[in-house]
Amino acid sequence: MIDWIIAQQGVLCVALLLLIGAEHFYTRKMGVLFTYKLWFFVPVLLVLNNLPFNMMAIPSNNFTRFVVGVKPSVEHMELNVLFSLWAIGVSAISAYVLVHHFSTWRSISKQKAVQTNAYYSSKAITPMLFGFIAPKVLLPYTFKSTFSLSQQALVLEHEQVHRTHKDHWWNTLALCIAIAFWFNPLVWLALRSFRVNQELACDHVVLQNKTQADKLNYAKALVQCAEHCSSTINLYPTFGEKSTMIKRLNLIQKPKTGSKMLGAAALTIAALLTANTTLANVPPPPLKGADAKINEAMPVKRVEPAYPTKAIKENLEGYVVFKFDITETGATDNIEVVKSSPEGVFDKTAMIAFKQWQYKPAIKGGASVRQKGLLVQLDFKLAPEPLNAKTKVKAKEKLSSSSM
Template sequence: MSKLMELLLEIHWLVLASSSLILIIRFLAYRYLSPITRYSLWISIPLTIAVWLLYPEQLRSAQFYPTQLSETIKDTSAILASTSYFSFVVSFYLIIALALFLFQIISLFSIALQSSKLSNHRFSFDNRARLKVLVSENNIGPAVFGLLSPKLLLPKSIIDHYTHTDIQLILKHEQVHWQRRDPWLNALGLMLRSLCWINPLAWYSFKLFQRDQEIACDAAVCARFNAQQKAEYATLLLSQTSGRTPALLANWASPKLIKERIMNIKTLKNVKNQTLSLLFACSFISISATAFTNANKNEEPLPLTITQPSYPVDALKNNIEGYVRFSFDLDGNGNPTNINIVESSPDNIFDNEAMNAISKWKFNQKNVKDAYYTLEFKLQ
């Protein structure tokens, strides 16, 4: 449970640091970034987490300076009580995260079940993505969903009232979503948002992520449009009503988003070279990972099980207090290895007892190099 709690904290800090940097970049350089570049920035969040988890030793090796342990204050019962409390907190937190994620999944399955009962409508459009077009009478969509078997959901009102040309534009927009695997990214974003549900920045960032996703999709659709075609596309957006779309689906019809999308279409420039977007995202990954590593260097290892050191008889008789400071590594089970005495005071008074005790301890951290801990010997 301690390892799980540690992992949750790491993901929280990574999401917080990455999202904060993205928001700062968007605020300072929004007008200078292409829609593709702005959207690419969000990809750096899961990539940063992946890099951090795949290379734990290189990124997590750090020196820790924990709260010093007093023999007369901290005992095994206190450690166990603390561990039990944190186990309850972590379990409660994960239950809420799972409930939030499952709620969205169930909503999506409900839509899929509803749509499967309706007639399929085929259109004469370039269907290289092999999208199965379904029609909803509940004003849901348009949206593409399904991670393995893609489905394109259209409200019945669009089929009844829109021209063939308008429908072609809508279908092309949704095709781009699938070709870029946006449903997968939406699912991943929703998972991270659910996991970080206590963090308001995670909710706000997910909303901006989906907004940038739609604007980037517009840019891809309109990349080869002339001025008249862009105007027709903007007119199509204006005609949209606010349909209902779960978080796992791309949101086409939010009024505020539609206004922003139209403004971006008016100022849209063709962007043929997307290398800058990839370089920007990769650079951001490096910055965010480094920043989190530096912030995490002062993390303290917590002893899960301890063996009380015996107080030396001579020191007890002469009312001598002191401490022994250790450096050690932690193996895959949290056991200290390569234990060395860095400093002790008074010299050679408490060294043997402290060494015998700490060699039997177990810590919450695992696979850590160069950890430090100080064991104090104090009289009541």
């Protein structure tokens, strides 16, 4: 799993850097709706980066043997340290999201507010669209006293646009990506930029046919909400996010039509990145002659299996033969026991250790490729008993007599 997480970082970082830059510097020039739609390329690139092209792998009949002996202390790791840290982070953030969602859900009043599917909530500091599947509009209890009737209509229209854009689904997907790659700071910066583009896109739809008076009312409502809104990333779309207020007010004051030339350039870059990601995963055609030679399957990291206590007590020796693949990153994969002797004695400890082995990836045509069907045998051998004093004397006498 940790190998898959690491393998995604290259394409993910490039895509996020480009999109963050587009949000910061080119939103006005490209158009808010167009810039928001560009974020769709993030899940597309992740999917393309994981297409099963590696099924076209290099077959191999490479067979190697390694001897496993009894050591005074054996390092025994059930889980990779990096995987453990990643899993702890994922669990902690997921728990926070679930607790926050549950507490917000419990705060929803059973009595509907000013319209159908709008409810009051003590957790709603500003109007917000709540829920991942069947979203509801949540309103603060001060909604009617804070906003005029015209402002109330505009705010509710804004939340309806979020629902129309299926922003609750896109936010769920964005949050899942952020949780999976929580250790990458670019992911959290990108999540904030994504939410900025999301709010700007909703503002544009709401105000595109409105009068100047409506736009002024909308701006005032935005300022009123921003005064009470937190600056942290919220799990759900909220009307008055403080961090985006300045950009939103500027675009309300000076709306600008997007440049078609700049939009075409952005699409070209996105298409090139998409094509490069797809082609990078396609294995090169088979080569002939000297160029067809690949790296021998040599481990660069070996984890010594634990010699079973029962086997030591019963003075048992044996072996385990594995059939396995080597991934593009050098990790072992699709491991299965082909043969073992005595059967079932050494299988478990050998499997636990061998899953942590790391090999030098095979290189073909300048790119790393998967190797399939390799064989390895781990021989479990007990070390000879140490010589005692009497045995050493007899051995010396035998050696001296044989030399004469």
